Amino acid sequence: MYKRFGFFLLAIVTVLTMMMAGCHKSPQVPAAGSHISDIDVTHHVKTALIQNESLKGYDITVVTSNGDVRLTGILNNQAQIDEAIKIARASEGVHAVHDELTLKK
Numbered sequence: 339m340y341k342r343f344g345f346f347l348l349a350i351v352t353v354l355t356m357m358m359a360g361c362h363k364s365p366q367v368p369a370a371g372s373h374i375s376d377i378d379v380t381h382h383v384k385t386a387l388i389q390n391e392s393l394k395g396y397d398i399t400v401v402t403s404n405g406d407v408r409l410t411g412i413l414n415n416q417a418q419i420d421e422a423i424k425i426a427r428a429s430e431g432v433h434a435v436h437d438e439l440t441l442k443k
Contacts, residue, residue: 374431376402382429383407390425392418398439405433412442
């Protein structure tokens, strides 16, 4: 009787372990060139903004989610806001830009 119970218990533990392992989704690696990580997109945008002479020294926050970039910060004029948006849109991996930049009062 104990042999059967031990076998039965082992079978249940094995099945449960397999089920739990199947529930965990490992991150899928996209095909080369088909997707850029949000961290990389943020890095590309921030680097491009910092390298721009008219935007250098301004604190522009860049947050990326699924390729959608949100820009926040305070700039001196509309031309700087337009330039920041243009730079973000041109950056690699950006799907959309959400402008939350404001003018200094």
